[in-house]
Amino acid sequence: MYTLNFDPAEFLSQYWQKKPILIKNAFPQFEDIISADELAGLAFEDAVASRVVVTKTNDWQIIEGPFEEYEQFGDSNWQLLVQALNHWHPDSNKLINAFRFIPDWRFDDLMVSFATPGGGVGAHIDNYDVFIIQGEGQRHWTVGDKGHYAPKNNDPTTPLIEGFEPIIDAVLEKGDLLYIPPGYPHQGQTLTLAMSYSIGFRAPSQQELFSELADSLIDNNSGLKRFTSSNEPKLASQISTSHQQDMMALITELAANPDNYQAMLGKMLSQNRFELDICEPEEPYSAEDITDYLSQGALLYRIGGLKLLRVEADSESRIFVNGEVFNYPAHIEADINKLCENFSFNNQQAVSLMQTAETQKVILELLNRGYFYFAE
Template sequence: MKIDFKDLTPETFLAEYWQKKPLIIKGAFANFEDSIDANELAGLAMEEFIESRIISCNNSKWDVKHGPFEDFSEFGEANWTLLVQAVNHWSADVDSLIEPFKFIPNWRIDDVMVSFSTPGGGVGPHLDQYDVFIIQGEGKRRWQVGKPDASLTELIPHEDLKQVSMFNAVIDEITEPGDLLYIPPNHPHNGVSIDNSINYSVGFQAPSAQELISAFADYQLDNHLFEQRFDDSKRRATDKPEEIEGSDLNLLHNVMTSAFKDEGLVQDFLGKYLTTVHHTLNLLVPVEPLPIELIKELLAEGEVLYPVLGLKCILINQHEIKRLFVNGENFPVDTDTIELAKLLASKKPLTKNLVESSLNCLKNQQLLTSVINKGLWCFECD
């Protein structure tokens, strides 16, 4: 499955549109078939461990209900939308929708939210702080997208719903199955379903400086780092006790920023932070740890190892620094294990032919058994 960019290429898309302006590509996916139907989506919304909500609007009154849901009859035949987060964690077909967007690094991709809307259904005009590609599945939907506009008024028609006032649209189109809409951050948009429709939203994580610094502070607290006080051993007497001098400001600034000067520490934090999944994963931890002998035997019989759906992996391979991060954990990597680490980071299914030569090395055996026995990779788990 590939995007038909028409007159564009991935490179020109990134240069001209990515985080700059919205784009609609009609027929981006020829003969598109839905990866999940409305009934399957409703079934996921009945699960307590899957985040879902229904947004409705009747007689200009907005309402939000959070799952799990037992019944949908109360919502009627029109004017509501079911949204289910991280559906790619539970459906291999939905997870495959990420593949066409692999011209953007994996670490930027968050999850695939799927929505089912009845006629008139939508969530109202709003802004998102991240990039999103929306694939139109079943049905039709009218999409309006505008430019960033500081004059827009923030509206809160319900305590769980943030909207903005209506905007001037630069895109006003009806999307049909296989159409693709790209919306950059802070671009107001509004989608209203024309008939029963399904949309697949491939979202991208874009942490703010505030989020990164806050998480880094928590990381330091959790690991008891940088607890030492600043060094005041060279203090001289002052005749201006009411002032804080430049030398003291510099000293305090250095204390605050010293943590960011440790490249290895920052990389460890970022690897763990960016691979931490914020929605439930279907981790399949073996009842008893699988020994390498059994793993080799199963591979020899033609069994295939698959990563758990929705798993996030990052490989840092910078000169002397080699690290593999999976689901918020740091796995040691060196020159002996780098090839296996690349395979794991790419989340490719692992067959005997792919890993056989690697498994002659004890370090590779330890790496593979570790990810399997933590439930991150398993046989036939897709």
């Protein structure tokens, strides 16, 4: 169990998406989720997104995984990064649970780093919120204030910048936490062999929302209302101000109707950027199989990284799972709430969920899609 040593409500009101903060000993008696050897082994797998960043003089080299060995990198000045550890390592959920005072739809992934002395990435700016938790070892972090910064080597495509004046300058040790909102420059440098964990939270951009809304309207053959006007400009070549505003009002009208955006948002925000470890059964489960497994003491688990989301004030009773819609009868709302709020269920909890036939039907569908699984 990972328990935060600070008040989440105070953090949300004073720091979340406002300013960075270093919290020493945020996780008392912190234990690494995974060993360096286990992490290195995961990066051998094709399905796992991994990379090695080699620090060079005033530059960095990025080598994409999977890897077969690491000896060529030497004893210093490199780090291994594995994205979406939570998709492949079930124990990751214990750490992620500590941050669920932020809604699941924002959660992106848990990235883990094993770094040698001198390993790191240069000064850069991210467009998402990140919590950095230090495991074994020490890393020196600096964070600057928001501002305009020159891109590294005048390269407009790089996230790296030339440098900044730090407003946070500290060495992180086991259990320390650094929170960095979008837009704040930062840089980490490894002092000793070190493990660190980055929990990222993303939100959609205007561009992404418009693109998804347009796709949704096309898929549903909706949004067909056309512009009409009551007056025309005197000049034939002119698009009048009133015409411009009235055309944009058509978009505002669409966006104001929940029927046009609720399903779109649910599908969009329940999807992941990284591959899921979907566990489809060799043969479809039946209701009898569920009863049999539970009678033998089985536990019920959600696969790592899977999001089960609901839209508040939804026009339908449904959940959104990995971009798909699952409808359910309104009278099992309490069961669906438990299903969405928990990553796993002990045997007694699972048996209790299965008491209602309609709930069992939803879970059966999720099991057969490979989104849930039984384990001892």
